[in-house]
Amino acid sequence: MVSDDALRRTAPLLAARRGMRAKDFTGWLWASPWILGFVLWTLGPMVWSLYLAFTQYNIIRAPQFVGFDNFLRAIQGIDRLFWPSLTRTFTWAIVMVPLSLTGSLLAALLLNQGLRGTAVLRTLFFITSLTPAVALAVLWRWIYQPDFGGLNYVLRQLGVVSPPAWLADQNLAMPSLMVMTLWGAIGGGTMLIFLAGLQGVPQELYEAAEIDGAGRWARFRNVTLPMLTPTIFFNLVIGVIGALRTFTTAFVATGGGPNYSTWFYILHLYQTAFQNLELGYASALAWVFFVLVVGLTTVNLRMSRRWVYYESEGSS
Amino acid sequence: MGAENLTTRRSLLAVLGATGVLAACGGDAAPAAAPAAQPTKAPAATAPTPATAATAPAATPAANASAKQVEIRTNFRQGGDAEWQNRLMPKFMEKNPSIKVVLDVLPGEPEYWAKVAALYATGQVGDFIWASNGNFLGYAENGIPRELETIIAKDKYDLGDYTKVGLDNMRFQGKLFGMPWGSHCQKCLVMYNEDLLKGAGLTIEQATTSYDALYEAAKKATKGDAGSRTQFGFLPEGGQTSMSCILRAFGGETYDAAGKKVTITDAPAVEGLKWMQKMWKDTAPVFGSGFNGDELFATGKVAMAQAGYGNHFVPGEKAIAGKFKWGIALMPKGPKGIVGTQFTVNGITISSATKQPDATWEYMKFMMDPVTQEEIVLNNGGRPAARKAVLDNPKIMSTVSTHRVMRPLYDTALGWPNPANSRWPEFTTTLDQVFGPIWTGAVEFDAGLKNAAAKLQEVLDKPKS
Numbered sequence: 001m002v003s004d005d006a007l008r009r010t011a012p013l014l015a016a017r018r019g020m021r022a023k024d025f026t027g028w029l030w031a032s033p034w035i036l037g038f039v040l041w042t043l044g045p046m047v048w049s050l051y052l053a054f055t056q057y058n059i060i061r062a063p064q065f066v067g068f069d070n071f072l073r074a075i076q077g078i079d080r081l082f083w084p085s086l087t088r089t090f091t092w093a094i095v096m097v098p099l100s101l102t103g104s105l106l107a108a109l110l111l112n113q114g115l116r117g118t119a120v121l122r123t124l125f126f127i128t129s130l131t132p133a134v135a136l137a138v139l140w141r142w143i144y145q146p147d148f149g150g151l152n153y154v155l156r157q158l159g160v161v162s163p164p165a166w167l168a169d170q171n172l173a174m175p176s177l178m179v180m181t182l183w184g185a186i187g188g189g190t191m192l193i194f195l196a197g198l199q200g201v202p203q204e205l206y207e208a209a210e211i212d213g214a215g216r217w218a219r220f221r222n223v224t225l226p227m228l229t230p231t232i233f234f235n236l237v238i239g240v241i242g243a244l245r246t247f248t249t250a251f252v253a254t255g256g257g258p259n260y261s262t263w264f265y266i267l268h269l270y271q272t273a274f275q276n277l278e279l280g281y282a283s284a285l286a287w288v289f290f291v292l293v294v295g296l297t298t299v300n301l302r303m304s305r306r307w308v309y310y311e312s313e314g315s316s
Numbered sequence: 317m318g319a320e321n322l323t324t325r326r327s328l329l330a331v332l333g334a335t336g337v338l339a340a341c342g343g344d345a346a347p348a349a350a351p352a353a354q355p356t357k358a359p360a361a362t363a364p365t366p367a368t369a370a371t372a373p374a375a376t377p378a379a380n381a382s383a384k385q386v387e388i389r390t391n392f393r394q395g396g397d398a399e400w401q402n403r404l405m406p407k408f409m410e411k412n413p414s415i416k417v418v419l420d421v422l423p424g425e426p427e428y429w430a431k432v433a434a435l436y437a438t439g440q441v442g443d444f445i446w447a448s449n450g451n452f453l454g455y456a457e458n459g460i461p462r463e464l465e466t467i468i469a470k471d472k473y474d475l476g477d478y479t480k481v482g483l484d485n486m487r488f489q490g491k492l493f494g495m496p497w498g499s500h501c502q503k504c505l506v507m508y509n510e511d512l513l514k515g516a517g518l519t520i521e522q523a524t525t526s527y528d529a530l531y532e533a534a535k536k537a538t539k540g541d542a543g544s545r546t547q548f549g550f551l552p553e554g555g556q557t558s559m560s561c562i563l564r565a566f567g568g569e570t571y572d573a574a575g576k577k578v579t580i581t582d583a584p585a586v587e588g589l590k591w592m593q594k595m596w597k598d599t600a601p602v603f604g605s606g607f608n609g610d611e612l613f614a615t616g617k618v619a620m621a622q623a624g625y626g627n628h629f630v631p632g633e634k635a636i637a638g639k640f641k642w643g644i645a646l647m648p649k650g651p652k653g654i655v656g657t658q659f660t661v662n663g664i665t666i667s668s669a670t671k672q673p674d675a676t677w678e679y680m681k682f683m684m685d686p687v688t689q690e691e692i693v694l695n696n697g698g699r700p701a702a703r704k705a706v707l708d709n710p711k712i713m714s715t716v717s718t719h720r721v722m723r724p725l726y727d728t729a730l731g732w733p734n735p736a737n738s739r740w741p742e743f744t745t746t747l748d749q750v751f752g753p754i755w756t757g758a759v760e761f762d763a764g765l766k767n768a769a770a771k772l773q774e775v776l777d778k779p780k781s
Contacts, residue, residue, distance in 0.1 A: 141606030
C-alpha cells in the first residue's frame with residue numbers, strides 16, 4: 001500500500017519526469033535530421049573507411065583484408081611519396097599559419113582604426129578571399145608565367161635580366177604557392193574574426209592603460225593581445241587544420257609539380273584514391289592524417305591553457 | 317498535464333510530418349502508383365512514356381510487345397561527349413521508339429574512372445559506358461564491360477569496315493570488349509603559323525623534312541632568351557602519349573610491349589628525348605609554367621606546335637579570327653622512317669551488368685553509324701570512329717583539316733601500349749613530374765633521365781590496384 005503522503009510527494013516528480021521525457025523526445029526529434037545526416041554521411045563512411053584501411057580495395061572487387069599492410073606501406077616509406085608529402089604539408093602549415101594569422105591580425109588592426117574609408121577598405125581586403133580557389137590559381141598561374149606573365153614583366157622593367165621561373169622552378173614553386181595563397185587568406189574570414197575580436201575589447205581597459213601612461217605598443221601588448229587570445233586560438237586551430245588540408249591551389253596551379261615539389265598530402269591521397277583506384281590504401285592515408293590532425297588539435301587545446309585568457313573566467 | 321499533452325501532440329505531428337517528408341523523398345513510389353489509372357494507349361509509332369508503357373495492359377501479346385519500352389542508361393564524362401549525347405539521344409529514340417536512352421553525366425577524368433567503378437560495384441552502372449584507352453583495360457580486367465563478340469555474331473554485324481588497330485585497342489585477352497567510337501593518332505601533327513614561318517624565311521615543308529630541320533626552323537622562329545621569350549618556335553606537348561609519338565619516330569618506346577619495363581634509356585628513345593629537351597630549352601615557353609598551348613597559339617606568338625586531331629577546332633579559326641594564316645601538317649618522319657603515332661580510342665562499351673544488351677547494342681550501332689559519326693565529327697563532338705566509311709567520308713575529309721592530314725596514318729598507326737598492371741594514369745602523371753626538371757634544365761639530362769627511369773619503373777613494378 002502506498003500512503004497518500006508518499007503519493008503526494010512522488011506525483012510531481014513523476015509528472016516532471018514524464019514532462020522531461022516528452023521534452024527530451026521533442027529535442028531529439030528536432031535534432032534527428034542532423035543526427036541522421038551525421039550518422040549516414042559522416043560517421044558511417046568514417047567507420048567504413050576505417051575498415052577499408054585494413055583492406056586492399058579497388059572499388060570493383062570486394063575488399064581483401066590485408067591487416068596493417070597499408071599502414072606499414074606508408075610508414076615504412078614503401079610508398080616513396082608518403083613521407084615527403086607529409087613533411088611538405090607540415091612545412092606548409094608551419095610557414096603559412098603564422099604568416100596568415102599575423103597578416104590577418106595586422107589587416108584587422110588597420111581596419112579597426114576608425115580611419116576614413118574603412119568600409120571601402122574592409123570590402124577591398126575581404127574581396128580577395130571571395131575569389132574561388134580555382135580562379136585564384138588560374139589567375140596567379142598567368143601572373144607567374146615566366147615568359148609573358150605580369151610579375152616577370154615588371155621585374156624586367158626594373159632591370160632584372162633573367163627573372164625566376166616561379167611555379168616552374170622546383171625550388172620556388174612552394175614559396176610561390178605560399179604567396180598566392182596568402183593573397184587570398186590574409187583579408188578573409190580570419191581577418192573578420194580578428195576584427196570582431198578587436199571590437200569586443202572593452203574600451204575602459206584602453207582608457208585605464210592610457211591613464212597609467214601606456215603607449216600604443218604597450219596598450220597593444222598588454223591589453224589587445226591578451227584580450228584577443230581566445231580569437232587567436234580559434235583562428236590558430238582552424239588555420240592549422242585548413243593549412244594541412246591544402247589541395248586546390250596545388251592541384252590547379254602546379255598539379256603537384258614540378259618534380260613533386262608541391263605534392264601535398266591531400267593531393268597524394270586524392271591521386272591514390274581516384275586516379276590509382278587504391279581505395280584501401282587511400283583510406284589508411286586518410287586515417288593517418290586524421291589521427292595526426294586530432295593529435296595536433298589536442299596539443300593545441302592543452303597548450304591553450306597556458307596562454308589563452310578568457311575574461312569571463314578571470315584567469316588564464 | 318496540458319503542456320505534456322501538447323508536447324505529445326506536437327511530437328506526433330512532427331513524426332507524421334517527418335514521415336511525410338521521407339515519403340516525398342522516395343520519389344519512385346509516386347510514378348509507380350499513378351499509372352494504374354492511366355488509359356492504356358501506347359501507339360507503336362510514337363515513344364510512350366515509361367509510366368504508360370510499363371503499366372499498359374494491352375489487348376493482345378503482339379500489341380503489348382510493340383508498346384513495351386525499355387530504358388537504357390549511358391555513362392559519359394562531362395563536357396563535349398556528354399553534351400553530344402543530348403543531341404544524339406532524341407534522334408535515336410525517334411528511330412527506335414521502343415528504347416528510351418537516359419544520360420548519366422559523370423565528372424571528367426580521373427574521377428570518371430572511380431565513379432564508374434563505384435557505380436558498377438553498387439549495381440548502378442549504366443548499360444552503356446564511355447571508356448577511353450586511359451582506363452579501358454582496367455575496366456575490362458575487372459569485368460565492367462561485357463565482351464561484344466557474341467552479340468556481334470548474333471546480329472551478323474560486319475566488322476570488315478573497321479581498322480585493325482582500332483579494334484585491337486578495344487580488345488582484352490583477344491576478345492572485343494568495346495567499339496572504337498572516337499579515334500585519333502595522338503599528337504602527330506604540327507599546327508603552324510604561316511606568317512611567322514614566312515617572317516623567319518621558312519615554309520612548313522622545309523621545317524618538317526626531318527626532326528633536325530624542325531629544330532632548326534623552330535630555333536630560327538624563336539625570339540628572345542629562355543624565360544623571357546616573345547615568340548616561340550615550337551611548343552612540344554606533355555604526357556605519355558605526346559612523348560610516345562616522338563620516341564616512336566626515333567624508334568624508341570616509353571616501355572616495352574609487355575608493359576613491364578621502362579625503355580626510355582634505350583638509345584633510340586634517348587635520341588628522341590634529347591630532341592625534346594632541346595625543343596623545350598631553346599624554342600618553347602618554360603615547361604610547367606601554366607600556359608595553354610592552344611590559347612598561346614591563337615595570340616600569334618607561336619610559329620609551330622605539336623598538335624592533334626582537335627586542333628582543327630581548338631583554337632581553330634574562331635579564335636584565330638583571321639589574325640594570321642595557319643595550317644596543319646604532319647610531324648616529320650623520324651630516324652626510323654615513320655611519323656610517330658599512338659593510336660588512341662575513346663571507346664564505348666556495354667556493361668556486363670546490363671539487363672538490356674540488345675537495346676544497348678542498338679544504341680552502340682547508332683553511335684558507330686557513319687551518318688551519326690559525320691554529324692559528330694563535323695561539329696567537334698568527338699573524333700571519328702575507326703572505320704573506313706567514316707575515315708574516308710568526303711565531307712569530313714574536305715572540312716576537317718586535321719583529319720585530312722592525319723588520315724593516312726590511321727592505317728599504319730602504332731597501338732596503345734598499356735602497362736601490364738594497367739596503371740597508365742599513374743604512369744603518365746609520374747612522367748610529367750619527373751621530366752619537368754629535365755625539360756627546364758634544372759637537372760643534367762643523364763642524371764634526370766636515370767631518375768625518371770627509376771621512378772617510372774617503380775610504377776610499372778607495382779601490383780595491379
